[in-house]
Amino acid sequence: MSFTKALSFIFIFIGISNFSQITTQPKDVLVKDPYFNTPQNAQQGEKVRLIHSDFFQKTPDKYNGNPFFSGNVQFEHQGSLLSADEVIFYESQNFVKAIGNVKLQNADGSVITSGEMEYDGNTQKGIARKNVVLTDPHQTIKTETMYYDRVSNKAYFNTGGTISDANNTMYTKSATYDLNTRMIDFTGNVKINNPDYTVEGTNIKQNQITNTADFFGPTTITNKKNPANLVYTERGSYNMNSKEVYLKKNSRIHYNGKVLTGDDMYFNQITGFGKAKGNVTLRDPKEQRYMKGGYGEIYEKKDSAMMTEKPYAVKILEKDSMYFSAQRLLAYQKIDEKNPQKKKSFLRAYRKARMFKSNIQVRADSLSFNETDGIMHLFGKPIAWSGEKQVTGDKIEAYFDTEKEFIDSLKVVGNAFAISKADSLNLKDEFNQVKGRLMTVYYDQNEIKLAKVIGNAQAITYADDQNEKTKETERIGVALSTCGTIEAEFEDRKVQIISCNIGARTDIYPMSMISREKRFFPDFNWNTKDRLRKWQDIFLDTPDYEEVKYESDDKLYDAAQKAIDDAKAKEEAKKPKRVRK
Numbered sequence: 232m233s234f235t236k237a238l239s240f241i242f243i244f245i246g247i248s249n250f251s252q253i254t255t256q257p258k259d260v261l262v263k264d265p266y267f268n269t270p271q272n273a274q275q276g277e278k279v280r281l282i283h284s285d286f287f288q289k290t291p292d293k294y295n296g297n298p299f300f301s302g303n304v305q306f307e308h309q310g311s312l313l314s315a316d317e318v319i320f321y322e323s324q325n326f327v328k329a330i331g332n333v334k335l336q337n338a339d340g341s342v343i344t345s346g347e348m349e350y351d352g353n354t355q356k357g358i359a360r361k362n363v364v365l366t367d368p369h370q371t372i373k374t375e376t377m378y379y380d381r382v383s384n385k386a387y388f389n390t391g392g393t394i395s396d397a398n399n400t401m402y403t404k405s406a407t408y409d410l411n412t413r414m415i416d417f418t419g420n421v422k423i424n425n426p427d428y429t430v431e432g433t434n435i436k437q438n439q440i441t442n443t444a445d446f447f448g449p450t451t452i453t454n455k456k457n458p459a460n461l462v463y464t465e466r467g468s469y470n471m472n473s474k475e476v477y478l479k480k481n482s483r484i485h486y487n488g489k490v491l492t493g494d495d496m497y498f499n500q501i502t503g504f505g506k507a508k509g510n511v512t513l514r515d516p517k518e519q520r521y522m523k524g525g526y527g528e529i530y531e532k533k534d535s536a537m538m539t540e541k542p543y544a545v546k547i548l549e550k551d552s553m554y555f556s557a558q559r560l561l562a563y564q565k566i567d568e569k570n571p572q573k574k575k576s577f578l579r580a581y582r583k584a585r586m587f588k589s590n591i592q593v594r595a596d597s598l599s600f601n602e603t604d605g606i607m608h609l610f611g612k613p614i615a616w617s618g619e620k621q622v623t624g625d626k627i628e629a630y631f632d633t634e635k636e637f638i639d640s641l642k643v644v645g646n647a648f649a650i651s652k653a654d655s656l657n658l659k660d661e662f663n664q665v666k667g668r669l670m671t672v673y674y675d676q677n678e679i680k681l682a683k684v685i686g687n688a689q690a691i692t693y694a695d696d697q698n699e700k701t702k703e704t705e706r707i708g709v710a711l712s713t714c715g716t717i718e719a720e721f722e723d724r725k726v727q728i729i730s731c732n733i734g735a736r737t738d739i740y741p742m743s744m745i746s747r748e749k750r751f752f753p754d755f756n757w758n759t760k761d762r763l764r765k766w767q768d769i770f771l772d773t774p775d776y777e778e779v780k781y782e783s784d785d786k787l788y789d790a791a792q793k794a795i796d797d798a799k800a801k802e803e804a805k806k807p808k809r810v811r812k
């Protein structure tokens with residue numbers, strides 16, 4: 232610079248200085264955002280340093296007389312480089328304000344671009360405004376206003392924004408990003424968009440290193456291919472790499488039209504495996520069924536579920552629900568062989584299986600129920616009760632009318648035995664009994680009406696008749712029948728043999744001529760102790776009700792025997808006595 236130009240610059244600078252001294256109210260007074268407030272007695276930070284600018288100005292009527300720079304402006308502070316179209320430097324406060332094409336490049340590789348930026352060299356805090364973009368090697372953050380702190384290395388915004396990485400795009404009202412730990416704390420209507428799923432919640436913390444997210448507040452993870460399959464929780468975590476979710480509070484897993492809930496849950500979106508502990512419930516609205524237990528597992532791809540720890544299931548019917556329990560319950564669906572477009576639903580109960588319905592109750596070691604077709608298989612010492620009637624056998628198949636909710640029939644395979652109280656209105660030990668190798672029991676309006684027995688069929692039935700004079704029912708006697716096949720018709724208080732074929736033999740004994748022992752088959756097993764009388768009994772190994780004590784009415788037989796014995800005694804008395812000589 233020539234001496235003349237230098238002298239001219241000095242006079243101009245002095246003139247500006249003198250002018251600034253007589254200005255009573257300078258314009259563009261700096262008003263700092265409260266974000267820049269520092270504690271009293273805070274130490275002065277390292278000075279912000281000018282690296283380059285094409286132009287420099289300082290006038291008393293602009294920016295409170297502080298210098299401003301334009302044209303390829305660059306400032307440096309502790310390894311970070313700030314560039315912009317124009318920068319005002321408040322030197323006494325170690326503060327800069329950048330305007331136009333602002334870029335802050337930090338030593339850790341992160342870059343912030345914006346329309347405007349303010350930076351405090353003492354606190355090392357900055358505020359970027361207008362189309363703010365923060366990029367680092369892992370993601371990009373876009374918002375309108377961003378607050379950042381180089382000491383804590385955190386960035387914050389509350390004007391709404393997006394955060395995107397190689398796999399996800401996140402939308403949120405506000406977020407705090409820790410560049411050291413790469414932890415992002417989202418709050419206020421958060422949405423994470425992934426090619427496979429979306430996550431929506433109110434407060435989510437995401438770890439960019441582990442690619443995991445922690446949920447604080449209502450959160451939903453939705454499968455994009457099948458939006459009906461989703462996960463809801465109010466406290467949990469999600470591994471976005473393995474797609475495993477851990478749920479801790481008020482959680483639900485929706486899959487294949489079913490809903491799993493529990494206190495502590497896990498679900499793998501890749502394998503479709505899930506599990507739950509504590510107050511577990513699996514609801515299947517389509518099947519009108521729910522299962523409960525202490526522990527449960529689901530297999531989405533197999534469309535099956537398992538429940539243990541005092542599990543039970545309820546099949547909700549319009550008129551009369553069915554209650555199931557066992558040590559382990561399994562529910563699943565299979566493709567219908569006749570119609571591949573449809574699925575059939577099944578429920579299985581293993582070990583100590585129980586089922587209660589008001590018109591039929593069953594106990595067995597295990598059971599399998601085809602809910603679609605209404606077919607139930609009972610295995611392991613099965614026993615079924617209907618009213619005052621009991622059926623046992625090696626295996627029992629029960630057929631239900633799924634539309635009318637009635638039981639249609641029972642098929643008993645091996646050691647079939649049907650017992651019916653001869654008169655349910657009294658406590659006499661009188662029971663109609665039908666047994667054989669195979670038996671089919673038919674129902675009408677949930678009442679046993681007919682039993683057909685094939686193979687070694689036998690029956691003990693009580694015969695009644697109406698007294699013509701008194702019009703009262705009187706006991707005639709007991710019929711003992713042995714046939715190849717038997718058909719027995721069950722009425723309200725009696726069983727009538729309507730067919731007895733193949734080697735048929737029937738003997739009818741009046742009550743005075745048949746002993747109590749002959750009125751029971753050797754394997755008679757009428758059970759009142761274990762019968763389920765209310766649905767809550769399904770949880771018990773046995774309700775252990777007090778055995779019903781029946782009275783034996785042997786007056787006629789005892790009188791007849793006494794008469795026989797007396798007659799024999801008289802005959803003996805008439806015989807001449809032998810005298811020993």
